[in-house]
Amino acid sequence: MRHTAAKLFAALAITTSLATIAVGQASADPAVTPAAQDIVGVGSDTTQAVLNQFSTDYNAYLTGTGDTTSPRLYSWDATGTSPITTKTGATSIARPNGSGAGISALNSTTDSTVDFARASRGPQTGDLSTDLFVAFAKDGVSWAGNTGGNAPANLTTADLNGIYTCSITNWSQITDVPGYTGPNATIDAYLPQINSGTRAFFLSAIGGGTAVTPGSCVEAYNPEENEGTDAVFNDPNAITPYSAAHYIGQVYGGHTTSTDAPGYLDLRSVDGINPITSSNTLNPSYTSTAYGRTVYNVVRNAEWTGTDAHAAALKAIFGTTGWICKSGAADLHSFGFQTLPFGACGSTIHI
Template identity: 70%
Template sequence: MRHTAAKLFATLAIATSLATVAAGSALADPSGTPAAQDLVGVGSDTTQAVLGQFSTDYNASLTAAHDTTSPRLYSWDATGTSPITTKTGATSITRPNGSSNGVTALNTYTNTTVDFARSSRAPQTGDLTTDDFVAFAKDAVSWAGNATGNAPANLTTADLKAIYTCAKTNWNQITDIAGYTGPNATIKAYIPQNGSGTRSFFLKAINGGTGSVTLGSCVQSYTPEENEGTDSVFNDANAVFPYSAAHYIGQLNGHTTTTDNKGYLSLRSVDGTNPISSGALNATFAGTNYGRVVYNVFRDAEWNGTNTQATAIQNVFGPLGWICNDTTAGNDISSYGFLALDFGVCGSVTHL
């Protein structure tokens, strides 16, 4: 059960808004240029859709409460036209695509351009000690194959590691899956681009949760946009691709665009465990090495600040804030395929 705590808003108590999230198209970039004071994020593809929904619902709650002064919340997608002007008076920047590029933008610019980065990965070497990774939900990463193709319904961790290190390059080499006899066909293994949190997490997961697999030369050099099964390369019976289970469930729930949907792919099991249970993220799967917390990242000085913008950040993202406590935010998290974090975990900070 989602724990609801008293909310400490500086100027007013924000009323609980819509009770449910209707299935519909995934939200995109802000419809106009956000104001200079607004909270604006960039980065991860995996969490862009749910952050877009957060922005709509949080801003609607301010309107319903007749609050015309508090900073609003906005999120720019990982892909689209580039460069972008993130808010009024901001420096025009190349659109950040992926968790690492979002964190880089956060550390390159000030809050006149970027206030937070969406990240589907935890802190890693190269991040700053002043980057505060603030938890908001649970995801898991599995793999997807062409829906009518040659891949089995399940692969073991050992199989996935062998595929991505090129120890196994043909489906007839997959001999440890009960009831599956692979055809003589070359596996087409794809991986998202460098800077993708899903990429780095998956390569660690298939290595047993520590270190990282070094990709073999058979892995395709072309890097499709993560969590989008519409790329024509997936219209191939032998294609496999890492995929966020939460994002896939969100797509099943109707949160899609022309490109941001499962397309040719279907999500598969790992080590005999299905990532989906009763239409939701399987908590058992999310409890394995394939489960991950997803974050929004802030500069430490602003996360711990006392000015109006810092207060707004806590009102939205903090442990007593809207995302961690409001019923509508909880419904958003569920509708977009994620699992809610326990009170005290949601809004908690991790850093190097």
């Protein structure tokens, strides 16, 4: 079933439990300059909105307990003015856009500038052994097509592989989708920018675990991921990878801005499995396939395993018994993500 942009307006009638989460937290840099001791992150577009909400709620939790001294949590968006000065006393840096850029910023600075990187992918070749990936939620990556356009409601992995390697360039070549007869029209396939974790994960998923190299037919222009408001998507033949959790947060959680919204796009199925359930939540049957992914916050291993106040602050937020794993479920659900089981949330991996 297609989830059309019209359902964005239906999100105003979301359940009371979701309505308690503040709408309007989908995209926002810190409203104050974080203190030098605060825990500050950059990176992934996919998880920035939920990290912004975590920041609001965690800091309110500390204030509510009367704690005025513990480090607060802050997160800088993937896009916006650049450079940024992430905290008091920090060296200004170019704003990191995407998981890869966030991890690079983590590795090229100290905790006086960046404490963690948001990552919508796991460790990969090129990451440092000093990077520790701390798990916090589950997502699914699918694809989105122009609402009312020429793309079918479903594509197979073989179809997506063919489209992005350019062995399939016309909708008339899609012959394995029941009930679909594609028109004679050229497919306009887009990918997010090179540092995008969603891009990296999607290309690996459609390659059966080995990242495919995009063909020359793939559009050279790279729109911001998980945002269908770009004018290039006002095209009946446009398709692009899209985070299912981010889409659910936008459409059913009401977490949008003027740009961070589905816009011209709606989410589609892969291999006959809809990423979204009839209850408008992330489908476990989808996230159990190759298109399901864990999302992370990346920290420096030496700081995580330390015995000082900084290590304690990181674990108080991201650890297995930290605030996100114990108290972040409502935020995760509102922004479309699935929670991880006890022990999996806050678990760590590295190269």
